[in-house]
Amino acid sequence: xxxxxxxxxxxxxxxxTDQEVRWCPGCGDYAILKGVQKTLAxxxxxxxxxxxxxxxxxxxxFPYYMATYGFHTIHGRAPTFATGVKLANPELxxxxxxxxxxxxxxxxxxxxxxxxxxxxLQFLLFNNEIYGLTKGQYSPTSRAGTRSPSTPMGSVDNxxxxxxxxxxxxxxxxxxxxxxxxxxxxxxxxxxHAHIGTSFVEIFQNCIVYNDGVFSDxxxxxxxxxxxxxxxxxxPLTFGADSQMGLHIKPGAFEIExxxxxxxxxxxxxxxxHDETNKVLATLLAGMQGPAFPVAIGVLYCDPAPSYEQxxxxxxxxxxxxxxxxxxxxxxxxxxxxxx
Amino acid sequence: MDTNTALKTExxxxxxxxxxxxxxxxxxxxxxxxxxxxxxxxxxxxxxAGNNLATFPDFPAEIRAPVGTTFGVSSFQINFxxxxxxxxxxxxxxxxxxxxxxxxxxxxxxxxxxVIIVDTGSFNARNLRKxxxxxxxxxxGSLDGYRVxxxxxxxxxxxxxxxxxxxxxxxxxxxxxxxxxxxFWMFANKRKETVDWLRQKFAKRPEIAEANVAALNAGHALxxxxxxxxxxxxxxIPQKEHAEPGLYRTVMxxxxxxWGLVTGAxxxxxxxxxxxxxxxxxxxxLHTLSNMGEYNVSTFQAEDEIAAACAAIGASYAGSLGVxxxxxxxxxxxxxxxxxxxxxxIPLIVLNTQRAGPSTGLPTKTEQSDLYQAVYGxxxxxxxxxxxxxxxxxxxxxxxxxVRLATKYMTPVMLLSDGYIGNAAEPWLIPDIDALxxxxxQFRTDPEGFHPFVRNPETLARAWAIPGxxxxxxxxxGIEKDYDSGHISYDPDNHQKMTTVRAxxxxxxxxxxxxxxxEVGPDSGPIAVVGWGSxxxxxxxxxxxxxxxxxxxxxxxxxxxxxxxxxxGELLGQFDKILVPEMNTGQLLTVLRSEFLAxxxxxxxxxxxxxxxxxxxxxxxxxxxx
Numbered sequence: 001x002x003x004x005x006x007x008x009x010x011x012x013x014x015x016x017t018d019q020e021v022r023w024c025p026g027c028g029d030y031a032i033l034k035g036v037q038k039t040l041a042x043x044x045x046x047x048x049x050x051x052x053x054x055x056x057x058x059x060x061x062f063p064y065y066m067a068t069y070g071f072h073t074i075h076g077r078a079p080t081f082a083t084g085v086k087l088a089n090p091e092l093x094x095x096x097x098x099x100x101x102x103x104x105x106x107x108x109x110x111x112x113x114x115x116x117x118x119x120x121l122q123f124l125l126f127n128n129e130i131y132g133l134t135k136g137q138y139s140p141t142s143r144a145g146t147r148s149p150s151t152p153m154g155s156v157d158n159x160x161x162x163x164x165x166x167x168x169x170x171x172x173x174x175x176x177x178x179x180x181x182x183x184x185x186x187x188x189x190x191x192x193h194a195h196i197g198t199s200f201v202e203i204f205q206n207c208i209v210y211n212d213g214v215f216s217d218x219x220x221x222x223x224x225x226x227x228x229x230x231x232x233x234x235x236p237l238t239f240g241a242d243s244q245m246g247l248h249i250k251p252g253a254f255e256i257e258x259x260x261x262x263x264x265x266x267x268x269x270x271x272x273x274h275d276e277t278n279k280v281l282a283t284l285l286a287g288m289q290g291p292a293f294p295v296a297i298g299v300l301y302c303d304p305a306p307s308y309e310q311x312x313x314x315x316x317x318x319x320x321x322x323x324x325x326x327x328x329x330x331x332x333x334x335x336x337x338x339x340x
Numbered sequence: 341m342d343t344n345t346a347l348k349t350e351x352x353x354x355x356x357x358x359x360x361x362x363x364x365x366x367x368x369x370x371x372x373x374x375x376x377x378x379x380x381x382x383x384x385x386x387x388x389a390g391n392n393l394a395t396f397p398d399f400p401a402e403i404r405a406p407v408g409t410t411f412g413v414s415s416f417q418i419n420f421x422x423x424x425x426x427x428x429x430x431x432x433x434x435x436x437x438x439x440x441x442x443x444x445x446x447x448x449x450x451x452x453x454x455v456i457i458v459d460t461g462s463f464n465a466r467n468l469r470k471x472x473x474x475x476x477x478x479x480x481g482s483l484d485g486y487r488v489x490x491x492x493x494x495x496x497x498x499x500x501x502x503x504x505x506x507x508x509x510x511x512x513x514x515x516x517x518x519x520x521x522x523x524f525w526m527f528a529n530k531r532k533e534t535v536d537w538l539r540q541k542f543a544k545r546p547e548i549a550e551a552n553v554a555a556l557n558a559g560h561a562l563x564x565x566x567x568x569x570x571x572x573x574x575x576x577i578p579q580k581e582h583a584e585p586g587l588y589r590t591v592m593x594x595x596x597x598x599w600g601l602v603t604g605a606x607x608x609x610x611x612x613x614x615x616x617x618x619x620x621x622x623x624x625x626l627h628t629l630s631n632m633g634e635y636n637v638s639t640f641q642a643e644d645e646i647a648a649a650c651a652a653i654g655a656s657y658a659g660s661l662g663v664x665x666x667x668x669x670x671x672x673x674x675x676x677x678x679x680x681x682x683x684x685x686i687p688l689i690v691l692n693t694q695r696a697g698p699s700t701g702l703p704t705k706t707e708q709s710d711l712y713q714a715v716y717g718x719x720x721x722x723x724x725x726x727x728x729x730x731x732x733x734x735x736x737x738x739x740x741x742x743v744r745l746a747t748k749y750m751t752p753v754m755l756l757s758d759g760y761i762g763n764a765a766e767p768w769l770i771p772d773i774d775a776l777x778x779x780x781x782q783f784r785t786d787p788e789g790f791h792p793f794v795r796n797p798e799t800l801a802r803a804w805a806i807p808g809x810x811x812x813x814x815x816x817x818g819i820e821k822d823y824d825s826g827h828i829s830y831d832p833d834n835h836q837k838m839t840t841v842r843a844x845x846x847x848x849x850x851x852x853x854x855x856x857x858x859e860v861g862p863d864s865g866p867i868a869v870v871g872w873g874s875x876x877x878x879x880x881x882x883x884x885x886x887x888x889x890x891x892x893x894x895x896x897x898x899x900x901x902x903x904x905x906x907x908x909g910e911l912l913g914q915f916d917k918i919l920v921p922e923m924n925t926g927q928l929l930t931v932l933r934s935e936f937l938a939x940x941x942x943x944x945x946x947x948x949x950x951x952x953x954x955x956x957x958x959x960x961x962x963x964x965x966x
Binding site for chain 1: 384387388390533583584585586587588589590599602603606611613615631632633634635636638640642643644646647648650651652653654655656657658659660662676677680770771772773774806807808809810811812813814815816817818819827828
């Protein structure tokens with residue numbers, strides 16, 4: 001009788017490479033790296049079956065620091081390489097790491113099509129609202145008026161909302177997290193990993209050199225309670241130090257408003273309960289911005305549908321075989337003639 | 341009347357047909373007249389009658405151009421006969437003109453004294469004006485140098501299909517099969533295969549099938565029973581003499597490429613992942629492969645050209661054979677991704693079905709002007725392998741060679757075809773793929789001494805270790821890698837070394853490809869005509885004709901464009917003069933001059949049409965006499 005030794009459980013450290021991490025000291029990417037390594041350990045990821053794929057940018061260096069398979073590709077195209085990997089081997093566990101410029105500017109088209117196809121992988125968008133690797137130009141998520149080397153008088157373009165774009169493109173899993181909130185981030189990543197289909201996670205990431213503190217109005221320790229709402233399926237959408245504030249459908253309008261329990265006759269029963277399968281609600285949550293609204297983090301939307309790979313497999317199953325895969329028979333099908 | 345007809349039939353049966361060694365027929369009509377289908381059915385019938393043949397579909401970029409216009413003319417040319425056919429033919433023996441525009445556009449290609457079939461039903465004032473005729477050419481004597489067969493095909497078709505209760509529009513759509521029936525009579529071709537095809541094609545609308553069959557039969561019957569004005573009794577083409585024994589079929593270039601890729605992947609022991617974005621004239625390869633799942637093929641219609649290239653690279657990275665396909669403008673978009681594939685040294689096949697450019701150019705017209713793009717068209721020092729197919733059937737062999745080199749050397753391979761080869765058909769001696777030598781890929785599994793850029797000392801190919809393999813986890817990407825560890829390296833000397841080794845790997849392939857031989861003519865002498873790609877047919881025929889006339893001239897044709905065969909420089913040195921005919925302004929010419937300082941001259945043509953044999957004969961003769 002063979003004795004099978006169960007593999008030793010891997011720790012977060014087992015997912016780190018020996019390569020020196022080259023992000024700026026204090027960069028939010030360190031925290032995300034730590035969170036991802038912890039998540040992989042927690043979910044029992046198999047290193048040889050795990051692939052990290054990135055495009056170009058600061059975030060795109062991520063695969064070099066993961067002791068898994070890694071592919072650092074070209075700017076904006078990581079979703080397409082990942083799709084090819086999954087076409088060739090659907091069994092691989094693929095994580096795409098991207099930034100706001102990579103995913104929403106040069107690679108915006110690919111992101112849309114990845115999401116609508118619902119390829120089974122995790123897509124992590126590190127949003128720092130700036131171009132870091134090219135030294136600080138404004139990005140497609142930068143707020144209008146952002147001063148940068150290429151917009152010294154302030155940018156004119158309006159920013160894009162990553163999560164609203166994802167929902168519009170047909171994503172079946174849309175979540176948000178914050179780099180520094182290490183208790184929250186791994187939970188979101190575990191959910192993303194468990195979801196079959198493309199799991200889109202926007203991670204607010206602080207660029208300490210070119211855009212320091214851009215999210216501090218809702219990520220600073222003393223701001224979290226009052227300006228963030230951590231949504232959970234089936235739980236009331238409340239926030240604030242004593243969970244006294246909540247979201248409520250404005251009577252007579254397709255809008256949500258912030259209310260305070262105990263004021264104006266509002267009771268706990270009036271507070272919206274999060275339903276992560278409700279796309280309309282997810283869209284409203286994704287659109288909330290301070291200071292009027294709290295910023296929603298957590299799983300905004302999760303409503304699984306068949307993945308691209310499952311669809312491909314279903315087509316394969318229902319395609320009739322003509323020759324049983326015999327190429328010689330294929331070449332001899334149709335009209336032929338013999339010359340003696 | 342009935343008695344009369346019977347008499348004529350008898351007479352026709354004994355009347356001599358005009359003997360031809362081979363014939364060129366051009367079907368021309370409106371885009372919606374079904375000329376490509378008609379040509380396809382004629383091709384099948386000619387092939388089954390044992391003819392050699394070559395075809396040339398020539399159609400506008402517009403799907404349904406305005407009716408009756410010259411730019412809406414869609415044509416299909418076939419050259420068939422008993423001699424070895426190498427091109428779709430120069431001048432036509434027979435022109436079928438379904439409307440005035442078709443006559444207007446195509447008449448210049450007809451031989452003096454050639455036969456024209458016209459549908460007089462379409463020669464009305466409106467159509468004549470649209471075609472640009474000031475007077476009716478059927479009446480003004482301008483066709484006196486030809487044999488014109490005037491038939492009111494529109495009316496004859498309506499009469500033939502009356503009983504099937506079709507709408508007038510549907511009935512008129514049978515015109516092309518009526519015409520085909522008549523042309524079948526002209527060449528004594530059999531109708532059975534076409535009848536079978538129609539019944540299969542319109543299985544769900546039997547009345548349409550039967551109406552077309554009736555039209556086909558009526559056209560044929562009219563040929564048999566009527567007399568043309570000058571007593572012309574059709575053509576007779578003798579059976580082909582010596583073809584290699586075996587089982588044959590007709591094959592189009594796009595099919596042969598698809599089947600060659602599938603066969604190559606099987607010989608390599610890999611699945612095929614074909615990623616493409618629709619573009620004329622390359623899409624037919626995607627169409628062919630998209631129904632071939634049972635041969636371990638996956639196809640992916642990407643959101644754009646870049647995505648298609650990147651997905652193919654991703655597939656190769658994960659252990660499949662990634663292939664991407666496009667035409668020139670699409671290949672340009674794929675350039676950055678191809679550079680990555682060169683940098684990470686991964687197998688990738690990039691198929692370019694070339695078309696006339698720059699930019700959108702003439703999407704449905706052929707050209708071979710992407711040789712610079714293939715050999716040189718990327719940023720930085722980024723060599724890859726370039727191969728070119730010379731004919732539809734050759735696509736099969738060259739596709740297999742592309743897979744062999746891509747997998748053995750861990751490199752992208754650019755495979756050049758063109759719009760002419762892709763759409764043209766020729767008979768093909770079907771190979772037995774079990775008789776081909778396999779070249780199975782060995783994925784790296786041994787962790788001992790592994791890093792991602794550890795190289796085979798002989799081929800210089802790096803190890804191919806795919807995700808899913810235990811203990812070989814590694815990271816690769818576009819940043820330069822250390823020669824000895826595969827980690828990121830910004831070291832200047834290392835970049836020099838890696839650049840050198842990438843080039844040496846590709847150059848070394850010259851030792852693993854066949855030595856360049858001479859197609860026809862002596863191995864040394866006064867003049868060599870050097871070609872590549874789809875100019876094979878016209879060059880070979882032109883040189884053969886000159887040899888038959890007792891002239892001394894040789895034909896050299898390249899399949900391996902980069903690296904060039906190891907002996908090519910020495911071979912070219914055996915000739916006093918070198919002529920390079922190309923459907924571009926001199927791209928191989930530049931490569932040969934720069935690689936070998938060869939005193940080569942070009943013969944160049946970019947009209948969107950293949951070379952004519954005659955024009956090459958004249959150009960070669962002129963150079964010989966110069």
